[in-house]
Amino acid sequence: MDKPKIAQTEPYEVNLKTGKYWWCRCGLSKKQPYCDGSHQVTDFEPMKVEIKRDGKYWFCGCKHTGKQPFCDGSHQALR
Template identity: 50%
Template sequence: MNTPEIAQKSPYILELQPGKYWWCACGKSSKQPFCDGSHKGSAFRPVVLEIEEPAKVALCGCKHSAHAPKCDGTHRNLKVVHDGN
C-alpha cells in the first residue's frame, strides 16, 4: 500500500486539549482520525500533533493533505474509486 486510504472526504473538526496526539496517516485506523496501529507492516507512520493550549482543529480525513495532520482542502479535488462492492 503506497497510497493512504481515504477515511472520509472531509476534515475531522475537533476541540482538543493540551497534549500529544498521533494522527493516522494510512487511513485504516478504526479510531479516526487518530492512530490505532493499523499501519504496522506498511510504509506509513502516524504524525505527532502537539497541542499547547485548548484548540479547535481541522484534521485531515482524506489523508492526502500537504500540511498533515491539518486539513488543507485537498479532499475537494480527490476522486473516490469504488471497486463495485
C-alpha cells in the same frame, strides 16, 4: 500500499486539550483521526502532533493534505 487510504473526504473537527496526539497517516485506523496501530501492515507511520493551546482543530480525513496533519482543502479534489 503506497498511497494512504482515504478515510473520508472531509476533515475531522475535534476539540482538543493541550497535549500530544497521534494522527493516522495510513487511513486504516478505526479510531479516526487518531492512530490505532493499523499502519503496522503498511509502510506508513502515524504523525505525533503536539497541541499547545486548547481549541478546535480540523484534522485531515482524506490523508492527502499538504499541511499534515491538518486539512488544507485538498479533499475537495477527491470528491
